[in-house]
Amino acid sequence: MQRTHRRFFALSAVLLTLAACSGSSDSPASLDVDDEFSAGVALDDTVGAIAIQADGKILVGGGFTTPSRSLARFESDGTPDADFNANVAAVIDKAVYSVAVQSDGKILVGGYFTAPSSRLARFNPDGTLDTEFNDTIGTAIDGGVVSIDVLGDGDIVIGGQFTTPSRSLARFSADGSPDDAFNANVGDAVNLPIGSVAVDADGGFVVGGAFTTPAPSLVRFNGDGTLDGAFTGQVGGAVAGYVSTVEIDAKGQILIGGQFTSPANSLARFDADGTPDDEFNRAFATAVGDTLDGYVEKLAVEKVGRIVVGGWFTKPHSWLMAVNDDGTIDDKTSAKWNERLDAAVLSVMLDGDGRIVVGGAFTTPGNHLLRLG
Numbered sequence: 001m002q003r004t005h006r007r008f009f010a011l012s013a014v015l016l017t018l019a020a021c022s023g024s025s026d027s028p029a030s031l032d033v034d035d036e037f038s039a040g041v042a043l044d045d046t047v048g049a050i051a052i053q054a055d056g057k058i059l060v061g062g063g064f065t066t067p068s069r070s071l072a073r074f075e076s077d078g079t080p081d082a083d084f085n086a087n088v089a090a091v092i093d094k095a096v097y098s099v100a101v102q103s104d105g106k107i108l109v110g111g112y113f114t115a116p117s118s119r120l121a122r123f124n125p126d127g128t129l130d131t132e133f134n135d136t137i138g139t140a141i142d143g144g145v146v147s148i149d150v151l152g153d154g155d156i157v158i159g160g161q162f163t164t165p166s167r168s169l170a171r172f173s174a175d176g177s178p179d180d181a182f183n184a185n186v187g188d189a190v191n192l193p194i195g196s197v198a199v200d201a202d203g204g205f206v207v208g209g210a211f212t213t214p215a216p217s218l219v220r221f222n223g224d225g226t227l228d229g230a231f232t233g234q235v236g237g238a239v240a241g242y243v244s245t246v247e248i249d250a251k252g253q254i255l256i257g258g259q260f261t262s263p264a265n266s267l268a269r270f271d272a273d274g275t276p277d278d279e280f281n282r283a284f285a286t287a288v289g290d291t292l293d294g295y296v297e298k299l300a301v302e303k304v305g306r307i308v309v310g311g312w313f314t315k316p317h318s319w320l321m322a323v324n325d326d327g328t329i330d331d332k333t334s335a336k337w338n339e340r341l342d343a344a345v346l347s348v349m350l351d352g353d354g355r356i357v358v359g360g361a362f363t364t365p366g367n368h369l370l371r372l373g
Contacts, residue, residue, distance in 0.1 A: 059107060
């Protein structure tokens with residue numbers, strides 16, 4: 001079955017109908033929910049994207065309308081940033097699926113919206129629109145943006161479900177103008193949507209998604225937009241299914257999550273060259289067997305190597321799970337996290353102190369946003 005992008009897209013639409021700065025620390029985050037943080041949160045619907053500013057403020061994107069529509073900011077203690085949210089107001093006409101912060105504090109958001117610009121928009125640090133950037137973007141992108149990365153030179157790389165200016169992966173200059181050379185190299189290399197993009201140490205782009213060519217679900221592009229054929233050869237079709245999230249750990253290894261059956265059930269690791277990490281994958285496959293009854297939506301990697309796994313699953317743990325660096329499950333931590341969560345986790349991010357910030361469809365604890373630690 002063709003899947004269009006991160007499952008949050010389709011599932012958040014159902015929820016709406018029914019109702020992309022990662023920090024680290026030397027030790028794992030506390031097991032406990034920060035109830036004081038949750039007490040300040042005021043969100044009325046799903047959070048699918050989180051970004052954390054250098055000053056500790058938390059940006060969230062999703063399908064909510066309160067305290068502002070689709071994009072909101074909170075102080076580090078969970079208090080809504082009233083001035084920022086008032087400036088954002090309701091200028092975005094549909095849900096936001098990706099958020100990223102530039103080094104100058106400007107904020108990029110991606111989704112399926114058509115206002116204030118088409119699928120990719122930028123806000124100033126105070127929440128007002130960056131009209132020059134948005135006018136430059138205009139209608140350059142013809143489909144949804146679900147992944148945003150800001151490069152060291154200020155360029156912007158997006159992934160999603162679009163066919164222009166190139167298919168599913170594109171690059172723009174900091175002012176919003178398309179990088180024609182990069183986009184021409186990408187061309188139609190992938191045949192279906194991209195769900196996640198990660199930038200590696202060599203400046204290449206590891207992408208996961210629903211595509212079947214040039215290889216199933218996981219490929220790498222070089223920094224100029226050309227395909228890395230050697231990487232694809234190493235992966236060798238090892239992924240059988242859909243990849244919704246890609247993360248690169250401190251060792252340069254590639255972690256993927258989604259809904260797939262090989263090389264392990266919905267979570268797997270590869271070396272930087274695309275070779276499957278058989279030891280990790282076997283350990284995780286042994287730990288979960290066929291008990292993982294849903295799929296992985298988002299990953300975050302702590303500095304100690306432990307992997308925070310969020311998604312739509314209830315076994316072997318519900319919604320949020322800790323996986324050790326060797327592929328085994330940290331059952332004690334996972335069980336503690338599961339005590340109060342009542343629905344799916346769609347976004348996970350680490351703040352500058354190594355605390356885990358979690359967003360999703362849950363209403364307990366906190367309304368769609370909580371912090372552990």
